[in-house]
Amino acid sequence: MHGKLWCSTINEVMEPIVQRMEKQVVKCIARSWLIGTALLLAGCAGGDESRARDVVSSFYKMHQSVRPIGALTLNELITFRHFMSVNLFDLLKDTSVAEEARIAQSAQADADPLPPLVEGDIFTGNPAGASTFRIVNCDIGERDSKCAVELIYSDAKLKAPAKWTDQVLLTRDARGWVIDNIEYAKGAAPMRSGTLQAVLTKLLKRDTLPLQ
Template sequence: MKTKTIAAVFPLALLLSACTTVDPAFKDIGTRTGGCVEGGPDTVAQKFYDLRLQQGPAASLPDSNRLAQLQPYLSKVLYQDLVTANQNPGKHQVTGDLFSGNAQGATSATVAGASTIPNTDAKNIPLRVQLSHQKDGGSAVNWQDEVLMVREGTCWVVDDIRYLNVPPHAASGTLRQVLENQ
């Protein structure tokens, strides 16, 4: 009799266990007080680079107008670092394009897709970016950088850019290091 009861209850318990919900590994993914750009990490990163290309290369720190346009794409920390750098222009003698591994900036950018990342609860995702600078009538210079995307609330934002081939104008390996070391 006991085995019949267990045999009858086991399939029912198995069926009920399949109906439970799974909570994400990270419930608290932070907050975001500013605007939010729609899309996953790769989509937001591509939109960021598209805006940067539209703005044209910056020979130094972005001015307040460019920075305001970039704010929805940037993490709170990176945005604040750029604001602080703009408020102390004498301290931050930046030459060349901060957002790429080439002093002249990029004329095209293609962000690698994030579709192969298995962890949907990820809080940060590094993505490779293929960049190039096409000189007028000349040959193109190609290189790669890595953009670190982080979650703030439900938004994906740029938190840092790692120069894979440290350019002479940067003297450091990442955008935030350049801002800190200047």
């Protein structure tokens, strides 16, 4: 009898203690899960920025190696294809096709060559191109991102190097981050203004005079 009372008393004392311990364990697990989730999300965000920077950096390194002038050639289209979104690549390709058509038209007519559709480097705000680049910062979103890139063009003929900042707009597709547009830095001529996509679209619509 005394044994049963003793067990009953022990159970009454221990039950609330066990319940409190269970609640504390649940809280600890929940807290750990929240912390882990936050760290995972932070890691994903950091990884996203790193991947976006890698794409932009690789693009400009390739750009410095190729140094494209005017509408892209077939080899240049192939070289830059994997950096570009479908929309941007289609515009670049259509511009190259239009340029080839103008050259063929001049040859068939045995006339003086028509002025090029694109004059200079289409990928930078400065038609003369860029000598060096530096990624200043990147603003990363879920589907779209933007990286500010400082560009410098040096030439012995210039009193001082030209410096400006273009904005590279990225979007996400099945391949990951790809370049969808370039927002040119605004400045006095010969610096371009607007965006790469807008310039190409305008160029293809009028297809008459060279675009500077």
